[in-house]
Amino acid sequence: MSRRVEIYLDQLRDRLSFMRFVGLALHQTVPDAKTIWLYREQLKQAGAIEGLFRRFDKVLADQGYLAMGGQIIDATLIAAPRQKLTLEEKATIREGGTPADWSRHKRAQKDRDARWTLKRGRTKPKPEGHQRQTIQIAVPIFGYKSHIGIDRRHGLIRRWTVTDAAQHTQPQLSGPAGSRKHGQSRLGDTAYRTKRNLEVLERRGLSERILFRRPPKRQLSEQQAKANASRARIRSGIEHVFAAQKHRMALFVRTIGLARAQVKIGIANSAYNFTRLAWLSARVAPT
Template sequence: MKQADCFDVEERLARLSGLGDQLEVFSRTVDFEVFRPDLELALAYSDGNKGGRPPFDPVLMFKILVIQTLNNLSDERTEYLVNDRLSFMRFLGLALSDRVPDAKTVWLFRERLTQAGAIERLFDRFDATLRNAGYLLMSGQILDATLVAAPKQRNTNGEKVDLREGRIPQDWQDKPAKLSHKDRHARWTLKFTKAKRQEDGTLPATDLAIAFFGYKSHVSIDRKFRLIRKWKATDAAASDGARLREGLLDKTNTASSVWADTAYRSKANEDFMDKEGFVSKVHRKKPHLKPMPRHIQRSNAGKSVIRSRVEHVFADQKSQTGLFVRTVGINRATMRIGLANIVYNMRGFLFLERWRDRRTLD
């Protein structure tokens, strides 16, 4: 069997480029070095005076998290594919002979960032990159939330009562190993969905209510570029509307209009937006036991044309990156959702830059 040499590798990489290697485009478009200061601050590695094997480069490790998020990979699968795929190696700047981080190293790196609460700073760092590239907030913003599934918990009724009241069940306290696998922050909620038409062509009288367990991702996107500008992670049972007053609105957006569905319509929110100088474009609710006035129907329909743009964000995240929380606890869920939001913005940045280049050529 012929031994592979550097020329064979270069030829294979050139072929991957010709086939459209997305990660190669990431490397050309996104300057990952901008994340280094925040990564080094969060990791707080020693200076190496005490000896020992030096840690992997933090930017390389962060790029591994990007690969993992893009492809919805577990830590073990990430380790295997980084060793197996030339496109992954090129993206990370690794040669065939270089040492590759194992699954435990990837987990420890992500855990260290999680404990340091670094994901918000990393998100803001890339948002600054977007602004410096000219993608400014000048067209208003759209708010919405989506449910993010997590592994279901099988708890007794007594354990559920303890969790709702903020207590750790006694049985879990006596068994640390069991406690470490119990998610005390994820919650059950009901997800309402439109009922499907039956075989005889009729529709059920009510929508379907599906039990759902996990977390919720709240986002605010800018109207023009559809990039995520503000976000927050909560348990699945948290109210959508209450998040509006918890930093989800971006005051730097020079256009004051705010679009959202009826879940965000409340007197408290309307008063808050009026006080902060925002113009509410939030859908109005149907009057109780009364038909919806025609003028409100027309107004809501016009708002929906704009508000629906946020649905594409969630559809992209779930179809392209398989947004799902494999971990335990709100801090790790926040890390997972935050990474998904950064990667979504990176992919959006690639699209916008490609569109800008095309317009320049025209």
């Protein structure tokens, strides 16, 4: 459980205004960290998180928020506590095994599903004379990867899946973006522009709006550069979802295992849709 949630629970125990807001009387017990953990654990054991998400998606459709304007797909890394392991233990886990000398208690405390990966990026260009130089950076991250697809019109999460952080984004195109009911177009960054993905979209009768990848040692054509600029403005909408989850929700996987990570990230996706619906409802009613 994040430090922010602990602060909220402490305020709930100390302030009458908080208790009134959540509907608790003075004689009632305030939930603690164990209560939240047990709730998530029951969702995991019942395999109910995806069903609950689909149920709320039906509520959105009933209120007129239909996902017919196309879908934007992307993935982001969700960090988890780093594991202190030896090289031999890491090799055994990568092969899908468990070190033989681990006790039952140690196995319960070590996350064997999360993986290391490198988050690549570039620093902002700094003018030096007549040249603009950029520096490529790679930050190691341990944890999981959240793949989501939002509808282009309303910005609501419609499809999601969770993998380890080392999983590439390309195979996930057929997951979050596999349904025709979310519109005919699919928009993503250059990581999704592969021959296999383009064939999948063509076979399903879906139009692609994936950003073009610059060929090695060459520049994009003028037409491709204009297309990328137009598509990037639309694709940036999904970055607001990731920013809200990582900063406002302080999303961080402190649980053990992929199944529990799926529950935690699935709850975060549902919570984002709740707040997004509240914001949309305050604006013009949907057609």
